[in-house]
Amino acid sequence: MNSPIELQPDETFVLNVGPQHPATHGVLRVKMEMNGEYIVNAETVIGYIHRMHEKMGETKTYPQFLMNLSRMDYLGALGYSHGHVLVVEKAAGIEVPERAEYIRAIMVELNRIASHLFWFGAFVMDLGGFSPLMYALQDREYILDMLEAVTGSRLTYCYFRFGGLYNDIDDEFIAAARSFIPRMRKSLKKYDKLVTGNVIFRKRLEGIAPLSKEMCRKYGASSAVARGSGINFDVRKNEPYSVYPEFDFDVPVFHECDSLARYNVRMAEMEQSLRIIEQGLDKLPDGPIMPAKKPKLIKPPAGDYYQAVETARGSFGIRLVSDGGKIPYRLKLRSPTYSNMHLFDEACRGMMIMDALAFMGSLDLVIPEIDR
Amino acid sequence: MSLTLLNVIVAVVIAIGFAALNAAYLVWAERRGAARIQRRPGPNINGPFGLLQPPLDGIKLMAKQLTIPGGADKVLFIAAPVLAMFPAIMSFVTIPFSESIVAKNMNVGVLMIFAFASMGGMSLVFAGWSSRNKYAMMSSVRAVSQAVAYEIPMLITTITVVMIAGSMDLMEIVHQQAGSILHWNIFPLLGNSHNILMPMSFLIFFTCTLAETNRAPFDLGEAESELVAGFHTEYGSMGFGLFFMGEYANIVIGSCMTTVLFLGGWNAPLPFLSFIPGVFWFLLKLYLLIATFIWIRWTFPRTTIYGLLNLSWKILIPLSLFNLLFTAGLIKVF
Amino acid sequence: MICEKTKLALQNLFPAPVAEEVPAEDTGEEKDKKAPKQPRLNGLLECDYAVHGYHLDAQVAPDQLLNAVTILDESEFFLESITGVDWIKDNQLEVVYDFCRYDFDLCRVVIRTRVDREKPSVPTITGIFAGANWHERETHEFFGIKFAGHPHLVPLLLPEDADFHPLLKDFKA
Numbered sequence: 119m120n121s122p123i124e125l126q127p128d129e130t131f132v133l134n135v136g137p138q139h140p141a142t143h144g145v146l147r148v149k150m151e152m153n154g155e156y157i158v159n160a161e162t163v164i165g166y167i168h169r170m171h172e173k174m175g176e177t178k179t180y181p182q183f184l185m186n187l188s189r190m191d192y193l194g195a196l197g198y199s200h201g202h203v204l205v206v207e208k209a210a211g212i213e214v215p216e217r218a219e220y221i222r223a224i225m226v227e228l229n230r231i232a233s234h235l236f237w238f239g240a241f242v243m244d245l246g247g248f249s250p251l252m253y254a255l256q257d258r259e260y261i262l263d264m265l266e267a268v269t270g271s272r273l274t275y276c277y278f279r280f281g282g283l284y285n286d287i288d289d290e291f292i293a294a295a296r297s298f299i300p301r302m303r304k305s306l307k308k309y310d311k312l313v314t315g316n317v318i319f320r321k322r323l324e325g326i327a328p329l330s331k332e333m334c335r336k337y338g339a340s341s342a343v344a345r346g347s348g349i350n351f352d353v354r355k356n357e358p359y360s361v362y363p364e365f366d367f368d369v370p371v372f373h374e375c376d377s378l379a380r381y382n383v384r385m386a387e388m389e390q391s392l393r394i395i396e397q398g399l400d401k402l403p404d405g406p407i408m409p410a411k412k413p414k415l416i417k418p419p420a421g422d423y424y425q426a427v428e429t430a431r432g433s434f435g436i437r438l439v440s441d442g443g444k445i446p447y448r449l450k451l452r453s454p455t456y457s458n459m460h461l462f463d464e465a466c467r468g469m470m471i472m473d474a475l476a477f478m479g480s481l482d483l484v485i486p487e488i489d490r
Numbered sequence: 491m492s493l494t495l496l497n498v499i500v501a502v503v504i505a506i507g508f509a510a511l512n513a514a515y516l517v518w519a520e521r522r523g524a525a526r527i528q529r530r531p532g533p534n535i536n537g538p539f540g541l542l543q544p545p546l547d548g549i550k551l552m553a554k555q556l557t558i559p560g561g562a563d564k565v566l567f568i569a570a571p572v573l574a575m576f577p578a579i580m581s582f583v584t585i586p587f588s589e590s591i592v593a594k595n596m597n598v599g600v601l602m603i604f605a606f607a608s609m610g611g612m613s614l615v616f617a618g619w620s621s622r623n624k625y626a627m628m629s630s631v632r633a634v635s636q637a638v639a640y641e642i643p644m645l646i647t648t649i650t651v652v653m654i655a656g657s658m659d660l661m662e663i664v665h666q667q668a669g670s671i672l673h674w675n676i677f678p679l680l681g682n683s684h685n686i687l688m689p690m691s692f693l694i695f696f697t698c699t700l701a702e703t704n705r706a707p708f709d710l711g712e713a714e715s716e717l718v719a720g721f722h723t724e725y726g727s728m729g730f731g732l733f734f735m736g737e738y739a740n741i742v743i744g745s746c747m748t749t750v751l752f753l754g755g756w757n758a759p760l761p762f763l764s765f766i767p768g769v770f771w772f773l774l775k776l777y778l779l780i781a782t783f784i785w786i787r788w789t790f791p792r793t794t795i796y797g798l799l800n801l802s803w804k805i806l807i808p809l810s811l812f813n814l815l816f817t818a819g820l821i822k823v824f
Numbered sequence: 825m826i827c828e829k830t831k832l833a834l835q836n837l838f839p840a841p842v843a844e845e846v847p848a849e850d851t852g853e854e855k856d857k858k859a860p861k862q863p864r865l866n867g868l869l870e871c872d873y874a875v876h877g878y879h880l881d882a883q884v885a886p887d888q889l890l891n892a893v894t895i896l897d898e899s900e901f902f903l904e905s906i907t908g909v910d911w912i913k914d915n916q917l918e919v920v921y922d923f924c925r926y927d928f929d930l931c932r933v934v935i936r937t938r939v940d941r942e943k944p945s946v947p948t949i950t951g952i953f954a955g956a957n958w959h960e961r962e963t964h965e966f967f968g969i970k971f972a973g974h975p976h977l978v979p980l981l982l983p984e985d986a987d988f989h990p991l992l993k994d995f996k997a
Contacts, residue, residue: 424934426904489981
């Protein structure tokens with residue numbers, strides 16, 4: 119496609135892909151300067167759902183802050199809770215029983231599949247195919263039912279505690295999870311035939327929005343945005359935490375750098391999560407889910423601590439600055455979509471608006487996570 | 491039919507009534523079809539199988555307030571939905587449903603229908619421009635370029651059929667396809683032209699009908715997820731209702747034309763089945779085509795604007811021109 | 825080994841080798857129980873990864889910041905986040921930069937600077953890492969730290985006309 123010609127200032131108009139828009143997955147505003155269908159300049163305006171979680175981190179005690187984490191990214195909430203409990207356990211030196219670690223890993227992977235299914239449905243709907251959304255949501259319902267039976271919530275979980283979990287899983291959950299895995303594998307094959315092989319879909323995504331490795335590095339992108347550009351970075355493998363070194367799984371990396379590569383990465387990740395769940399269920403040890411000795415009041419020693427985990431959207435980091443008290447001195451939440459979204463302004467110059475919106479879909483945005 | 495004024499008026503009213511009823515109940519059919527494809531029930535609360543849904547939706551739409559955005563061009567704003575609905579319904583007047591069921595047969599039937607179809611494109615421009623909304627304007631620009639691009643292959647394939655039939659009269663075209671399925675213009679092995687490339691023309695015509703009526707995968711004009719609701723963003727209440735019904739009426743017209751030109755109109759596929767009245771065959775073919783429209787919409791994602799325009803200008807027009815010349819050659823030789 | 829290389833490169837920024845020792849607390853006079861902790865001097869510390877979660881921790885003066893970040897950029901680190909911390913008791917604001925790597929040679933580096941609370945000003949690193957743009961805007965609006973040279977330092981998450989800084993410890997809503 120040809121790039122647009124040099125323009126006079128009054129030949130462009132400003133189109134507000136406003137806070138209320140079916141395609142922007144939340145309240146996000148992008149001020150686009152357009153020349154006909156081409157974007158000359160884009161400026162992302164965020165902050166419409168800013169709730170100041172970091173200030174709440176400075177006024178709530180450690181246990182009181184547990185529920186804030188699932189309100190950030192509601193689709194993949196368990197991954198965020200995992201990061202939080204890990205950093206506080208690291209700081210306060212709390213031991214976690216092995217059974218709890220395994221259950222945590224299984225739950226996080228189930229949540230990751232649910233989040234990717236929702237992304238898949240919403241992404242294809244953005245491109246105009248309305249039916250895969252219904253199929254993906256139906257598969258997701260199985261996961262949500264399983265998780266609800268154990269944790270009590272469908273979406274905003276508050277399941278992990280410092281030291282372990284508050285509720286153990288029972289045989290019903292294990293049976294449901296074991297029967298879910300082959301069903302999900304069949305569904306993935308169906309999505310492959312219905313969507314991935316579709317020629318219109320491929321034409322929409324091939325070659326759209328190439329992101330170079332250098333650009334990903336400058337912005338700190340992670341998850342499918344980096345792995346679709348050939349960067350082999352997954353916190354579970356690069357910086358292993360919790361019980362992930364015990365599992366045998368691959369990290370899908372594609373080198374084409376375009377939107378189709380990002381799509382393929384996420385579809386392949388779902389299969390790898392199924393493998394982790396299978397191995398987790400096989401290796402699940404017996405034992406307690408909370409440590410025998412737990413401090414009554416969580417007071418990590420003074421200093422700063424950092425923990426990164428791999429959530430559905432990328433590398434989520436928590437930086438905890440503690441002064442020895444029972445309330446954190448500073449709690450910084452590094453959200454992956456914040457860095458991924460930042461790319462958009464620079465990368466979408468010269469694109470057509472249809473392609474820019476397909477690109478936005480492939481970045482897998484959840485706006486409350488950007489705004490915290 | 492005797493040409494008394496009363497007869498003509500009654501016939502026209504019945505044709506318009508058929509069109510309006512179809513447009514209303516196609517909404518129901520689409521919603522049920524979409525629901526089946528998406529594994530959910532669809533409207534089934536209002537009346538048996540949800541059959542009362544369209545009239546109730548109509549009542550709801552009429553009861554809503556018709557808002558006109560400040561600064562909008564009032565005349566064009568109100569004229570646009572009327573202009574969307576009117577040509578589609580008027581085209582029904584000359585479509586032959588069977589040997590004797592036609593409101594007013596004209597010997598330039600094909601020309602009249604395509605003239606009315608082109609008028610429908612004006613409503614897109616009026617709606618987008620008069621709404622004073624950038625989204626609406628952008629989408630009407632896209633829709634107009636799409637309409638222009640796809641009219642051309644549609645007309646070229648129609649000219650092919652008219653050449654074979656030797657007349658623009660719709661009745662005449664259907665008469666020439668009488669016989670059996672192999673006489674129809676889609677597989678004319680025994681018919682007038684022994685042109686084996688006619689199925690390709692049929693596909694081209696079908697694709698162009700999809701594009702002319704702004705149906706997925708060519709529905710950039712209404713691209714819901716990008717431009718909110720496209721050229722009818724600012725319309726509520728009955729304005730929206732009229733656009734909707736106009737779109738379905740266009741679908742019915744497009745399917746009628748496809749049936750008449752390629753699928754043999756009211757002719758039965760095999761000669762011994764012609765004891766079943768022609769109307770039944772016509773309606774069967776019509777509704778099969780409409781079911782295909784609905785099926786395609788809910789299966790495929792949307793194309794890009796450049797993909798769409800490339801398809802038309804670089805692929806469909808050369809192919810249809812080639813078929814035209816090929817048919818002309820065959821007619822000359824045989 | 826990238827850790828070693830980076831450590832040496834960063835250490836070169838500091839003229840006097842003050843590096844791996846924590847300054848002794850009781851070299852001198854009063855053994856007051858509540859002796860105020862010595863403020864940390866500019867220098868490089870190697871931290872225990874299992875306890876703290878990062879490998880290298882360098883405290884620099886604001887004018888050495890760009891040199892330190894350039895060293896990391898040349899070694900292919902990526903900017904993970906920029907945090908502000910309000911040390912109201914020391915009357916200082918601290919800006920903490922987290923860096924990490926994409927390859928399997930794991931090395932997390934933290935760079936800190938401390939500035940005065942009254943007139944906080946730090947040079948911007950958007951020239952080196954374009955992704956610092958949003959992080960610096962956020963730190964500015966929450967703490968009031970000015971990033972000299974930033975192309976568009978307006979509030980990001982708060983409303984455009986906000987002139988208050990919520991994460992300061994003495995902020996009353």
